[in-house]
Amino acid sequence: MLERASLRAILDARNLETIFAWKSKRRFRLLESNTDADIERSLRSAIDAANVRDAVKALTPLKGVGVKMASAILTAIKPTHYTVLDFRALEALGVEDSDDLELYALYVEACRNMSVKYGIDLRTFDRANWQWSKCKAVCGPKPWPRCTQ
Numbered sequence: 001m002l003e004r005a006s007l008r009a010i011l012d013a014r015n016l017e018t019i020f021a022w023k024s025k026r027r028f029r030l031l032e033s034n035t036d037a038d039i040e041r042s043l044r045s046a047i048d049a050a051n052v053r054d055a056v057k058a059l060t061p062l063k064g065v066g067v068k069m070a071s072a073i074l075t076a077i078k079p080t081h082y083t084v085l086d087f088r089a090l091e092a093l094g095v096e097d098s099d100d101l102e103l104y105a106l107y108v109e110a111c112r113n114m115s116v117k118y119g120i121d122l123r124t125f126d127r128a129n130w131q132w133s134k135c136k137a138v139c140g141p142k143p144w145p146r147c148t149q
Contacts, residue, residue, distance in 0.1 A: 030064025038062060046070075047077060052105045055082075067099040075123075083111045083126045088133035 038061075045058035052074075059070040067085060074082035083089070085104050087097035093110070095103070115125040 031062070033063045043073075043077075046074060052082070052108050053101060056101055056104060067101050067104050071104060075126075079123050080121065083108055083122050086126075086130060089126055089129040091133040091136075092129035 042059050042062050042065075046055045049055035049058055055074055056067055056070040059065050059073055060067065065073070071082060071085040075084045085099065085107060090097055090107070093107075095107070111122060111125055115122045118125065120128075
């Protein structure tokens with residue numbers, strides 16, 4: 001369980017603004033139409049959720065929050081427990097882009113397992129997948145080792 005001071009910081013709408021600005025600036029206006037009480041209630045439910053599906057379902061009633069945005073919010077809250085659902089990271093694993101909740105639950109489980117298997121933390125694994133896809137987009141189908149972007 002999070003300490004009370006940490007929980008208060010997470011429940012601040014300004015923290016969500018930062019996540020929205022990072023993940024999808026286009027959806028920022030939608031965030032503004034949520035009340036502080038709605039945001040706090042959704043975040044509390046997500047933090048207390050027993051599993052990935054319930055955590056996402058707690059956040060998606062907020063305007064502007066779909067599965068991908070929920071994944072970014074959850075990753076910001078618990079980076080050792082969740083990972084960001086992103087087309088680049090999915091591509092690195094050979095999975096077609098999607099914002100399906102069931103895919104995300106399976107994706108988190110697979111990423112957790114692979115991060116343990118390869119001895120790296122979940123965020124490093126996520127960033128490595130994203131970077132591989134980015135390099136592939138810039139440098140072609142065989143980006144390593146020649147691509148440094």
